[in-house]
Amino acid sequence: MGRVLVVDDERGVQESLRLLLKDEHDVATASSVDEALDALDRGGADVILLDLVMPGRSGLDMLRELAERGDGPPVVVVSATRAIPPAVEAMKLGAIDFVTKPFEVDALRIKVRQILAHRALEQEVVRLRDEVAGRARLGRLIGRSEVMRAVYRTIERVAGSRANVLITGESGTGKELVARAVHELGPRRAAPFVVVNCAAIPEPLLESELFGHEKGAFTGAHERRIGRFEAASGGTLFLDEIGELPLALQAKLLRAIQDRTIDRVGSAQPIPVDARVVAATNRELDKEVAAGAFRADLYYRIHVVPIALPPLRERREDIRLLADTFLARVRSEAQRGPRVIAPAAVTALERYAWPGNVRELENAIERAVALADGESLELADLPEEIQLAARSDGLREAVRAGRVDLETAVARFETDLIREALARTGGNQTRAAEQLGLTRRVLKLKMDRYAIGSAEGA
Ligand SMILES: Nc1ncnc2c1ncn2[C@@H]1O[C@H](COP(=O)(O)OP(=O)(O)OP(=O)(O)O)[C@@H](O)[C@H]1O
Numbered sequence: 001m002g003r004v005l006v007v008d009d010e011r012g013v014q015e016s017l018r019l020l021l022k023d024e025h026d027v028a029t030a031s032s033v034d035e036a037l038d039a040l041d042r043g044g045a046d047v048i049l050l051d052l053v054m055p056g057r058s059g060l061d062m063l064r065e066l067a068e069r070g071d072g073p074p075v076v077v078v079s080a081t082r083a084i085p086p087a088v089e090a091m092k093l094g095a096i097d098f099v100t101k102p103f104e105v106d107a108l109r110i111k112v113r114q115i116l117a118h119r120a121l122e123q124e125v126v127r128l129r130d131e132v133a134g135r136a137r138l139g140r141l142i143g144r145s146e147v148m149r150a151v152y153r154t155i156e157r158v159a160g161s162r163a164n165v166l167i168t169g170e171s172g173t174g175k176e177l178v179a180r181a182v183h184e185l186g187p188r189r190a191a192p193f194v195v196v197n198c199a200a201i202p203e204p205l206l207e208s209e210l211f212g213h214e215k216g217a218f219t220g221a222h223e224r225r226i227g228r229f230e231a232a233s234g235g236t237l238f239l240d241e242i243g244e245l246p247l248a249l250q251a252k253l254l255r256a257i258q259d260r261t262i263d264r265v266g267s268a269q270p271i272p273v274d275a276r277v278v279a280a281t282n283r284e285l286d287k288e289v290a291a292g293a294f295r296a297d298l299y300y301r302i303h304v305v306p307i308a309l310p311p312l313r314e315r316r317e318d319i320r321l322l323a324d325t326f327l328a329r330v331r332s333e334a335q336r337g338p339r340v341i342a343p344a345a346v347t348a349l350e351r352y353a354w355p356g357n358v359r360e361l362e363n364a365i366e367r368a369v370a371l372a373d374g375e376s377l378e379l380a381d382l383p384e385e386i387q388l389a390a391r392s393d394g395l396r397e398a399v400r401a402g403r404v405d406l407e408t409a410v411a412r413f414e415t416d417l418i419r420e421a422l423a424r425t426g427g428n429q430t431r432a433a434e435q436l437g438l439t440r441r442v443l444k445l446k447m448d449r450y451a452i453g454s455a456e457g458a
Pocket residue numbers: 140141142143169170171172173174175176177178282358359362
């Protein structure tokens with residue numbers, strides 16, 4: 001079922017075509033080129049059946065106009081003329097077929113069916129190609145959880161606009177990856193993506209870093225310098241850790257965003273800039289606003305579209321996929337390493353709290369691959385804090401299930417922690433006690449109670 005637009009000045013022809021096609025398709029009719037163009041503007045069509053000779057503008061005129069507009073529906077010319085030149089002209093102007101009146105009913109019906117099927121297929125290919133391209137550009141972002149899918153949808157929705165985006169989330173949740181995806185998926189992808197980390201640049205340098213300076217603007221300004229705002233013109237400016245921006249610069253940034261002009265340091269000549277601003281922070285900016293540390297007007301300007309990235313512990317269903325992907329990546333880079341993650345290790349990864357989020361997981365896998373010597377990455381290859389969390393989790397379950405009493409569980413937990421502290425300090429009891437927040441005497445008592453040898457860890 002498609003939308004067919006019949007353009008013919010003769011009512012009789014309009015009517016017979018409508019009768020012929022109406023069971024299979026949505027048929028609209030127009031008596032002139034102007035009417036037809038109106039109908040197209042209002043609702044579009046999937047195929048046009050076009051007469052050539054009509055009062056006013058001719059079918060060829062319509063073909064010319066459609067060619068100029070580009071991207072119109074396919075046109076089949078249906079004409080009483082048997083002369084060759086108009087037919088050739090029509091084909092040159094982009095008509096895909098030429099049918100003479102009176103037409104063969106079945107042949108025309110089949111032709112329309114074929115054209116519509118072909119068009120549907122073409123549109124499907126375009127849609128799939130876009131989807132694949134979109135996916136490739138979101139590609140470095142991993143995660144199939146509902147929260148991450150919602151994040152992808154937002155990225156896709158805003159990428160095409162120039163709305164300012166504020167990305168929030170704990171450290172290591174992927175804020176920079178998301179900022180890059182917003183840039184890569186949008187029309188600015190060929191222009192630069194410029195990063196300014198507001199926390200990493202010392203305050204006195206930040207203004208000239210952002211807005212540039214003129215030669216001689218301050219001691220040491222030997223040459224004119226283009227700031228990152230200007231460098232990002234046409235592209236995207238990523239302001240990382242925007243919560244760290246000093247108040248004085250917040251005012252200048254607000255102006256740059258509002259008026260789309262900047263002043264280089266040492267110049268009063270405003271320079272137009274066209275950078276889309278994407279900002280990120282791991283602070284709660286609304287609280288900073290309430291506390292007077294962040295300008296409310298700037299806050300409203302930059303968080304037109306907020307994207308909140310969930311901490312990893314709130315999307316545990318993604319942990320396994322992330323871990324497997326990182327493992328495969330490290331393996332292919334190092335040309336060695338385990339192929340799989342042992343079930344006990346997977347469980348530990350899925351249970352751990354991940355205060356450092358995806359970055360911590362990525363580092364943990366990298367380290368574990370370096371340590372692992374078999375075909376599988378074992379629990380023992382993972383960083384201690386993850387192993388410990390797994391063990392204490394196991395203990396907690398055992399206590400809950402009544403298999404272990406509380407006192408035994410606490411004793412085991414203490415034993416583990418003491419052994420680890422001794423291992424970390426190479427058996428130095430004074431330092432181990434310090435790390436555990438105990439006096440050396442209390443540590444010694446506990447070691448005796450749990451039968452931990454004084455040579456352990458050494
Ligand atoms: N969803 C994800 N899929 C794949 N890799 C991710 C994802 N999120 C984060 N990472 C990886 O984790 C690391 C940290 O990501 P990123 O630098 O984007 O985090 P961030 O939120 O900007 O952290 P910070 O606040 O510390 O700057 C990067 O190596 C990134 O590739």
